[in-house]
Amino acid sequence: xxxxxxxxxxxxxxxxxxxxxxxxxxxxxxxxxxxxxxxxxxxxxxxxxxxxxxxxxxxxxxxxxxxxxxxxxxxxxxxxxxxxxxxxxxxxxxxxxxxxxxxxxxxxxxxxxxxxxxxxxxxxxxxxxxxxxxxxxxxxxxxxxxxxxxxxxxxxxxxxxxxxxxxxxxxxxxxxxxxxxxxxxxxxxxxxxxxxxxxxxxxxxxxxxxxxxxxxxxxxxxxxxxxxxxxxxxxxxxxxxxxxxxxxxxxxxxxxxxxxxxxxxxxxxxxxxxxxxxxxxxxxxxxxxxxxxxxxxxxxxxxxxxxxxxxxxxxxxxxxxxxxxxxxxxxxxxxxxxxxxxxxxxxxxxxxxxxxxxxxxxxxxxxxxxxxxxxxxxxxxxxxxxxxxxxxxxxxxxxxxxxxxxxxxxxxxxxxxxxxxxxxxxxxxxxxxxxxxxxxxxxx
RNA sequence: GCUGUGGUAGUGUAGGGGUUAGCACGGGGGAUUGUGGUUCCCCCGGCCCGGGUUCGAUUCCCGGCCACGGCCCCA
Numbered sequence: 001x002x003x004x005x006x007x008x009x010x011x012x013x014x015x016x017x018x019x020x021x022x023x024x025x026x027x028x029x030x031x032x033x034x035x036x037x038x039x040x041x042x043x044x045x046x047x048x049x050x051x052x053x054x055x056x057x058x059x060x061x062x063x064x065x066x067x068x069x070x071x072x073x074x075x076x077x078x079x080x081x082x083x084x085x086x087x088x089x090x091x092x093x094x095x096x097x098x099x100x101x102x103x104x105x106x107x108x109x110x111x112x113x114x115x116x117x118x119x120x121x122x123x124x125x126x127x128x129x130x131x132x133x134x135x136x137x138x139x140x141x142x143x144x145x146x147x148x149x150x151x152x153x154x155x156x157x158x159x160x161x162x163x164x165x166x167x168x169x170x171x172x173x174x175x176x177x178x179x180x181x182x183x184x185x186x187x188x189x190x191x192x193x194x195x196x197x198x199x200x201x202x203x204x205x206x207x208x209x210x211x212x213x214x215x216x217x218x219x220x221x222x223x224x225x226x227x228x229x230x231x232x233x234x235x236x237x238x239x240x241x242x243x244x245x246x247x248x249x250x251x252x253x254x255x256x257x258x259x260x261x262x263x264x265x266x267x268x269x270x271x272x273x274x275x276x277x278x279x280x281x282x283x284x285x286x287x288x289x290x291x292x293x294x295x296x297x298x299x300x301x302x303x304x305x306x307x308x309x310x311x312x313x314x315x316x317x318x319x320x321x322x323x324x325x326x327x328x329x330x331x332x333x334x335x336x337x338x339x340x341x342x343x344x345x346x347x348x349x350x351x352x353x354x355x356x357x358x359x360x361x362x363x364x365x366x367x368x369x370x371x372x373x374x375x376x377x378x379x380x381x382x383x384x385x386x387x388x389x390x391x392x393x394x395x396x397x398x399x400x401x402x403x404x405x406x407x408x409x410x411x412x413x414x415x416x417x418x419x420x421x422x423x424x425x426x427x428x429x430x431x432x433x434x435x436x437x438x439x440x441x442x443x444x
Numbered sequence: 445g446c447u448g449u450g451g452u453a454g455u456g457u458a459g460g461g462g463u464u465a466g467c468a469c470g471g472g473g474g475a476u477u478g479u480g481g482u483u484c485c486c487c488c489g490g491c492c493c494g495g496g497u498u499c500g501a502u503u504c505c506c507g508g509c510c511a512c513g514g515c516c517c518c519a
Contacts, residue, residue, distance in 0.1 A: 060517095
């Protein structure tokens with residue numbers, strides 16, 4: 001037996017139908033917010049991703065050489081390819097650009113529930129506009145999407161990397177990469193903050209002659225969590241720390257205010273000034289959506305404002321803002337929730353579709369029913385034709401097996417009388433109607 | 445990178461050092477040459493792979509592979 005490669009999945013018809021409904025749901029929201037779908041190649045040149053993420057990423061890529069010895073790789077994410085496309089194709093377009101995308105990405109790493117070697121990401125980028133309003137637009141779209149999925153028990157974490165950067169540089173740490181360092185001092189400190197590693201941060205601060213008082217205040221700031229009221233607590237701490245610049249906090253506050261107006265249903269908004277997202281290209285607002293019920297892999301969406309376009313020769317488009325949505329994780333969360341509540345419908349709207357008609361030419365030349373089949377299909381019905389010449393009893397079993405709503409039998413007697421026997425499987429009621437698509441459609 | 449549990453027809457399972465490896469669903473056919481989702485009969489189809497212990501291993505041991513979890517990481 002040849003089996004599936006490790007870490008990848010098949011999607012049989014039922015799973016695939018559900019996924020397509022979810023994708024369409026996301027797409028309709030993106031479209032309503034003015035975002036336009038794009039698509040980039042499954043593989044790219046290797047340097048695209050090393051440019052964005054450094055040479056360290058290679059170990060987690062499906063990288064290969066083509067027959068011309070070019071270094072290529074399956075894409076591990078979609079942001080960099082979209083940036084590349086903007087540089088290659090969209091320089092002349094009116095800004096800002098609102099782009100959305102969906103597709104599979106590949107990472108060579110251990111897989112778990114919600115984490116596969118081939119996984120699917122939906123994402124959007126708002127390119128060429130920056131600031132609280134642009135950020136709020138992006139967050140509002142993400143909220144709209146999550147809400148439309150029917151997801152329950154989720155929360156949003158919003159932060160702004162500028163707040164910590166202001167504080168850390170205000171305390172005397174450098175955000176420049178100095179000789180002999182692998183990263184700027186501010187980045188080191190932010191890693192400690194992100195992980196809530198207070199001992200590590202304490203050591204690091206004492207090496208840099210930063211006072212214990214500052215450390216304590218910073219920890220207090222990092223542990224702030226809650227709604228908008230958190231912002232005024234943060235302001236107090238900043239002034240105690242002697243930080244004068246409150247630009248980042250002001251921006252975050254405007255952004256949150258805009259989001260509240262733009263977004264219909266934010267279940268729980270958590271302001272957390274330590275959301276660092278582990279990435280140094282984020283420059284402003286950062287946000288994440290979490291579903292606690294998923295456990296370890298509970299982050300289903302993440303994004304923020306970033307500077308990446310300078311890597312593609314478009315520094316004037318920095319910073320931009322976007323997010324990526326873990327399609328597989330959203331699906332897992334929805335399935336778990338449907339299971340828990342005994343709900344048959346996992347993705348909203350997945351059960352709504354046209355009736356399925358099983359058309360059974362019984363002991364007659366199939367030619368006599370084919371044009372009617374075509375008409376029914378053109379009228380928007382789903383029509384499946386019995387192809388194996390089954391006898392009546394088997395034909396019904398077959399129709400039942402494929403989930404048909406109606407069985408249309410056309411046998412010799414029917415042809416003779418110009419009738420068709422239409423049986424509704426849900427209650428067994430049977431109708432005799434004249435043998436044409438119009439009459440059949442009338443009784444459905 | 446570390447680590448826990450498990451692997452028996454397509455699916456879900458029972459069993460267990462010598463069995464014809466049992467059951468259910470599924471699929472195919474028949475009872476039934478024009479009525480399904482109820483019933484009856486028949487058929488299809490399985491012990492993850494390799495090595496070891498043994499007269500004999502699907503069962504016990506070791507390794508691998510695969511699956512499912514928990515950490516680390518996650519552009």
